[in-house]
Amino acid sequence: MADRGKKCPAPGNSTPAWMTTFGDMNSLLLTFFIAMLTSAEIEGRELRLIMSSYEGNIGFLQGGSTLAPGTIPDMGFMIESLPSREKGEKLSQAVKDVNKLLKPELKDKKVTIQETKKGLKLSLSSDVLFAPGSAEIDFEEGREILRKIAQLIKEIAGEGFKIEVIGHTDNTTIPPDSTLYAKFPSNWELSTFRACSVVRFFIDFGLDPSLLFAEGKSEYEPVFPNDTLEGRMYNRRIDIYITIEDSKS
Structure with missing residues (x-):
């Protein structure tokens, strides 16, 4: 027991x-x-x-x-988000296509390209698009550059893409005695109208209007000081952002 x-x-x-x-x-x-x-x-x-x-x-x-x-x-992603590889691949392909399509313009610095956190950024000198004090796309050289960009966007853009067109000016304003002053009393109006002209050009080319967005920043986001002719020339520009928004669950 x-x-x-x-x-x-x-x-x-x-x-x-x-x-x-x-x-x-x-x-x-x-x-x-x-x-x-x-x-x-x-x-x-x-x-x-x-x-x-x-x-x-x-x-x-x-x-x-x-x-x-x-x-x-x-591996190409952060553990907290693990975004789709497709986004990076599309933007990488866009960079390659831009460098190929706009090789002469990039070489002459009429167009610059930059990869940012926001997306692919193309900057065009306003001087190849607009006459002083004008928001109409006056020059054939500028129209040809925009056609190339529009064709690129048309080929790669799809669901989730967003195209932001942002106008910038230097710190020179239109004189009050000018006939243009009534239309553009400040650089806010001028920069916004110029961005809208580019958006309208893209729509006429056949891009989906729902992908496009226009905004004017006036003189308040310069890339160089406005105290030289060269600085003001670089500050007069149109920035085009090609972005892909993360899909929402």
């Missing part, structure tokens, strides 16, 4: 109590990663890299495998 006064011996090498909580935490993290990965377009190599941290033993325990620091950003 068993001795009721004796206790069962404690099992050897028991699992620490904290492992239960740690296991639950890793299960939640794994669920989080799976949910995030299903909403992103990620190639097999990247998926294997992320999932490798859950193969074998868990996390930082001996024998486990983890992602090396910086691996996820090197």
